[in-house]
Amino acid sequence: xxxxxxxxxxxxxxxxxxxxxxxxxxxxxxxxxxxxxxxxxxxxxxxxxxxxxxxxxxxxxxxxxxxxxxxxxxxxxxxxxxxxxxxxxxxxxxxxxxxxxxxxxxxxxxxxxxxxxxxxxxxxxxxxxxxxxxxxxxxxxxxxxxxxxxxxxxxxxxxxxxxxxxxxxxxxxxxxxxxxxxxxxxxxxxxxxxxxxxxxxxxxxxxxxxxxxxxxxxxxxxxxxxxxxxxxxxxxxxxxxxxxxxxxxxxxxxxxxx
Ligand code: ZN
Ligand code: FE
Numbered sequence: 001x002x003x004x005x006x007x008x009x010x011x012x013x014x015x016x017x018x019x020x021x022x023x024x025x026x027x028x029x030x031x032x033x034x035x036x037x038x039x040x041x042x043x044x045x046x047x048x049x050x051x052x053x054x055x056x057x058x059x060x061x062x063x064x065x066x067x068x069x070x071x072x073x074x075x076x077x078x079x080x081x082x083x084x085x086x087x088x089x090x091x092x093x094x095x096x097x098x099x100x101x102x103x104x105x106x107x108x109x110x111x112x113x114x115x116x117x118x119x120x121x122x123x124x125x126x127x128x129x130x131x132x133x134x135x136x137x138x139x140x141x142x143x144x145x146x147x148x149x150x151x152x153x154x155x156x157x158x159x160x161x162x163x164x165x166x167x168x169x170x171x172x173x174x175x176x177x178x179x180x181x182x183x184x185x186x187x188x189x190x191x192x193x194x195x196x197x198x199x200x201x202x203x204x205x206x207x208x209x210x211x212x213x214x215x216x217x218x219x220x221x222x223x224x225x226x227x228x229x230x231x232x233x234x235x236x237x238x239x240x241x242x243x244x245x246x247x248x249x250x251x252x253x254x255x256x257x258x
Contacts, residue, residue: 002099002123006206007034012171013057023047023098027129028169030057032064047098051075052131053115078114108133110150111140126164135168136210138176139221147249158222162213173197173207179258183220183232190218224248
């Protein structure tokens with residue numbers, strides 16, 4: 001049995017840790033200290049590291065982890081990742097060292113130019129580790145990519161099975177939901193979600209993982225093809241917007257200033 005544990009880091013990052021009774025693999029360890037604390041407390045051996053993109057809040061802890069554990073590091077082929085031992089491109093298969101889990105790389109450029117995701121079954125549940133690309137009710141900023149690239153990347157993730165559990169890199173959900181409600185004030189599923197996610201935070205729980213199905217119903221960045229989302233974007237922009245990519249671009253701009 002493999003479980004997936006959130007390790008909070010910095011102000012709002014999650015380092016995801018996959019574990020059985022003996023071994024653990026971490027995703028995006030921006031900081032080594034909370035990972036090492038967990039491994040010691042739970043008497044686990046680190047057997048591998050995955051990285052989705054090169055930002056320091058996702059890879060900054062890798063060198064200190066490698067000092068303690070000589071393990072493989074799987075990271076995006078098109079980015080520089082400290083200690084990377086295997087370059088992962090779209091379609092590459094990663095057998096997690098020490099755990100009965102196999103994940104596949106997906107190319108999702110936009111937040112960074114070489115950003116990847118890892119997707120596969122964990123204990124029979126389709127699971128996605130997507131760094132800073134798809135967030136609960138939101139998406140990452142476009143630091144190195146175009147709106148067209150990000151829209152294509154998000155569309156690729158949106159096509160995964162609806163039941164897919166989505167493990168994002170940050171706890172941004174409540175702020176994202178406030179924006180989502182400004183875009184779609186009449187979306188009943190979204191309003192209900194805002195209540196339930198607020199309740200989780202009030203209890204001190206993560207809002208993650210989310211699911212592809214829930215994101216399709218409530219994440220405005222996956223809903224730019226819908227007439228009501230396009231109309232809200234056009235009202236806000238004060239002009240008509242040509243196609244899905246243009247709606248996405250205007251929505252991302254709106255969120256940047258929200
Ligand atoms: Zn990032
Ligand atoms: Fe980040």
